[in-house]
Amino acid sequence: MGKSSDSSGSDSEDDRRKRDEFAERLKKRDKEKTRNVVTSRSDKRAYEEAAKRLKLENENREKIIPRLRVESRRKYLEKRKEDKVAELEADIIDDEYLFNEQELTEREKKDREHKKKLLTLAKEHEKARELEKVQRYHMPQDTKDSKDHYEEVDERERMPHYEQRKWEEEQMSSAVFHFGAKQKDQQQQEYDLVLDNQIDFIQALCMPGNRDKDKDNEEVTEAQRKKMNIEETQRSLPIFPFKEDLIAAIREHQILIIEGETGSGKTTQIPQYLHQAGFTKDKKKIGCTQPRRVAAMSVAARVAEEMSVKLGNEVGYSIRFEDCTSERTIIKYMTDGTLHREFLSEPDLQGYSVMIIDEAHERTLHTDILFGLVKDITRFRPDLKLLISSATLDAQKFSDFFDDAPIFRIPGRRFPVDIYYTKAPEADYVDACVVSILQIHATQPLGDILVFLTGQEEIETCQELLQDRVRRLGSKIRELVILPVYSNLPSDMQAKIFQPTPPNARKVVLATNIAETSLTIDNIIYVIDPGFCKQNNFNSRTGMESLIVVPISKASANQRAGRAGRVAAGKCFRLYTAWAYKHELEDNTVPEIQRINLGNAVLTLKALGINDLIHFDFLDPPPHETLVLALEQLYALGALNHHGELTKLGRRMAEFPLDPMMAKMLIASEKYKCSEEIVSIAAMLSVNSAIFYRPKDKIIHADTARKNFFVLGGDHLVLLNVYKQWADTDHSTQWCYENFIQYRSMKRARDVREQLIGLMQRVEMDLVSNPSETINIRKAITSGYFYHIARLSKGGNYKTVKHNQTVMIHPNSSLFEELPRWVLYHELVFTTKEFMRQVTEIESKWLLEVAPHYYKPRELEDSTNKKMPKVIGKTRAQLES
Incomplete structure (x- = not known):
């Protein structure tokens, strides 16, 4: 016993040493990276190389521009010809509609006949051209080393025909609405519109406002703001009259709770006020967190416009898998999760003079954890200003949590x-x-x-x-x-x-x-x-x-x-x-924090060196069972040792902005020599719900196109197949249209993949490809998702292995009609039933290989063929005696 405990202790020490060494290497690499960026700008050789590149670009431009002009002129003339023909035809139709033959003078009649002849000639010429395209012999091009053959697609063939048809219908209906129809069958008499279905509403109450109903015109609308200059727009916001008082309160107090209704200007104006007040001197930044990435991106764009700067320079944003900032950034909008990641590299937030936690009332998991982290930082960084911004009446609760911090209220302007x-x-x-x-x-x-x-x-x-x-x-x-x-x-x-x-x-x-x-x-x-x-x-x-x-x-x-x-x-x-x-x-x-899985949050806190989670300062503590389950899951994944401390594997997992199970899958792919395939699958899973689309008028075609991607093994391999085929077409937009795949989602998956590859290199992972070994790919997936396993039971239903819960394969899955014995799923979605999404077929023996500490052989035995043992029953009297 003594020897085993000594060996386990030495193993823990060894792992702890490797973890610390890995963390030091990360810090060193980050410093070197920063230094290289700075020195490369002043390096003479780099300057000369840049000058050479610029010269080459100028020479290439001089060669290409004449060709581009010719090509542009050709396309312009082609388009102009089509427009002129359409214009001539419309002119003739309008002329005939408005004037009868008898009302025209001889000269007008001749003009009309001349126009008709021109139109006939133009159409015949176009038909002859089309016929010539079909009949003439085309010299085949050498496409071995050129992509031109594939890239020059007729502009009319780039989009599906149904989209063109829809656009034409919309234009026609709009024209009929504005100008009326020429054909009698299209002309409609005007009656009061009666809708087929209507919903009966009852007015129950009126939400009071602090503005008079009759003063609607006093409020500045967005259309009016467009005509105003930026300064007038800012003055129209409810927060503007309180600008000086707000800055004075921020200077006086280290922590301030700001309460104001949505639309009062808190998010866009406060960082600008702080910048104007000098809080960004000494190259310090003003940070503002948002619970959603859409808000972070749109607000940053708005503030950049108001400050008349390019987005990404003085004003930028940072979200998961996307960083639009630079060395010049002084106002930075980010998601709560992004700030969590910054804590790993800069635990004291030394680069910030002010941190604003916006939309605090939404109480997301990341926001709640940030409360505890930033509260701790303010105790040893008195120069850091902390602002908690909320749109509801929860301000007193936040004030109590932050040691009775003062509340600054901004009255809203609201109508009834x-x-x-x-x-x-x-x-x-x-x-x-x-x-x-x-x-x-x-x-x-x-x-x-x-x-x-x-x-x-x-x-x-x-x-x-x-x-x-x-x-x-x-x-x-x-x-x-x-x-x-x-x-x-x-x-x-x-x-x-x-x-x-x-x-x-x-x-x-x-x-x-x-x-x-x-x-x-x-x-x-x-x-x-x-x-x-x-x-x-x-x-x-x-x-x-x-x-x-x-x-x-x-x-x-x-x-x-x-x-x-x-x-x-x-x-x-x-x-x-x-x-x-x-x-x-x-x-x-x-x-x-009281209703979702805490695995990711616990991993982040552990990576920050916070081991005592029971006594961590939560605004509302999470349920004890949820916290314990998160620790057990991380231990099973190998991210924590038996002392509850972060392992080297756990430290590497913390570097990825992913769910712990997906991060483990990515790291395990190195062992199974398929990291390039797994990183593609991880990227596709991040945008999974938005890859395929089904137009209402082409549902059968879309479903057929989707089934064409199905491969043996399951949905994860289907996603890999989709990405591979798209990459083989040089990331073609046309290919996406033809296969009913959303191009923007694929483009985002490619961006996510590139960022994940960068992070893999950062944590010292090799990128290895082995596409033929699909078993290894599925084993790597199982290494991360062995928690999500279900087994086929009698009746065609599935039951989860550990908790015996009934689940079903989602109808969109490639395995929906296959019903394999053992499956792994990415997530559960509850609609009419508990459905498994992104399902892959596995073998039960793999579970003993990748997670022997979590599964026992008897749990994986086939119990469907077992029968009750044959024994002679006993009477009640026999049992009582």
Whole structure:
């Protein structure tokens, strides 16, 4: 016993030494990297190399520009010819429609005949050209060393035809709406619009405001702000009158709680006020955290515009897998998780003079952990200013946590909002949203609509339904601009929600709960609230995490209603009953820290050297069972030793901004010689829900295209196959369109992959490729996800190995009809049933290979063929005797 304990102790010491050495190498590498960047700029040789490159680029440019001019001229003439022909044809049609033959003079008749001849000649010439393209012989090109053959695609063939057709239909319906139709069958008599379905609402109460209903015009709308200069825009915000008092309060107190309604200007203006007040001198930065990456990106872009600087220079943002900052950055917006990662390299946040924890009321897991970390830092860094910004009345709770820190309140400017409830519950709230939007659009005065939905899938479904019904109504209703906003949407698409609404039109924004507080959209008069949101919930009893749709809290419902009263008196239509609001909704949302898996958070805290998690200063402590389960999971993954200390493997895992299981999978891939394949799978999993799309008019084609990617082994290998095929086409956009794959999601997966490869090199991992060994790839996945194992039981259902919970393979899985004996899944999603997403077939013996400490042979025995033993029963009398 003594020898074994001595050996285990020496092993722990050895691992601890290797972990510390690894951490030192990371720090040294970071320092060297920083020094190299600085010296390379002043290095004479580097300057000469740059000058040579510039000269070569100029020479190449001189050669290419004449060719580009010729090509540009050719394309311009081609386009101009098409436009002129279309213009001539339209001119003839209009002329014939407006004037009869008898009304024309002889000269006008000749002009008309001349135009018709020209049009006929032009069309015949185009037909002859098309015929010549088909009939003539084309000299084959040498494409061995050139990609030109593949890149020169006719512009008309770049997009699927159905998109072109949709665009033409929209343009035609818009023209008919504005100018009327020429054909009798298209002309419609004007009647009052009667919608097929309507929802009965009851006005139950009015949310009071501090602005008069009759003073709507005093509020500055987004359209007016566009015409104003930046200074006038900033002066119009509610926070502006308090600028001097706020700066004085920040100078006086180290920690300050700032309470102000959404839209008061806290997020965009406070960092600028601090910069103007001199808090960025001595090359110190002002940091501002956001709970969502969409908010971090959009707010940074807005502040950069207000300061008249390029995004990424003085103002930048940093989110997971994307860093848009530079050495010149003085105002930095970031997600809470990004700041966690910065703590690993700079535990004292020495580069910051002010840290703002924004949207603190949302109480995300990362935000709650930040509270404890920054509170600790302020005790030994008196020069660091800490601002906690909140949009609700939780300010007193934050003040109590931060040693009775003072509260600075910014009064909002809000108009009254009428609250409407449905008479009865709605069975399908997505369809009810569509009906309500059209009902408001047809019956209510102008003003934009904000609709709250739970996620991307619901938003896209609602958008499709709405577009379809608007198209069918045609010119009966005025223009309706439909704009979605969710986290996976590209930033240029997200920015459209802030653009002014066209005249005599209405904008409807379909958003997730990000629009509750993180984003402020002007000119919203109507809000539609179905009363649901998506939440991650962790069951500590079964050890399972699932994303489920749940009712919102009363606090969230009031936040949503408040969005309608920013620019004028508004209306909020709640798609649930008043009784449900009073009796079924909780008062406040349960903080994330009390309902989700803490594995990632515990790993980060351990990497920061915080080992006593029981006594860590949490605003609301997590459940004891959840904390213990997270420690057990990290121990099983090899991230912690039996003393609860971080191992070298755990330290390497902490460097990846991933779930611990995915980080373990990535590191284990080095052992199985398939790290290049696993990093592609990890990147695809990060954007998994947004890869394939199914247009409503081509569902069968989309499903067939998806099935063409299916390979033996399961969904992880399908994702790898998709990425490989896309990479083989040189990351083609056209290939994505043809295969019903979202190009932007693939592009993001490529960016994630590149960043993960950089992190792998940082933690001293080799990039090895072995695509033919699919067994090794599946073993590497099993090394990380051995917690997520299910076994086929009688009746065709699956049961999880450890907790015997019934689960099903998701219908979109490549294994949905296969039903393998043993499967591994990436995540559980609860809709109508508990579904396993991203499922891969495994062998039970692999579990004993990758996790012998977690699985015992008897747990993996085949129990389906076992029968009850044959013995002679005993009577009650025999048993009693």
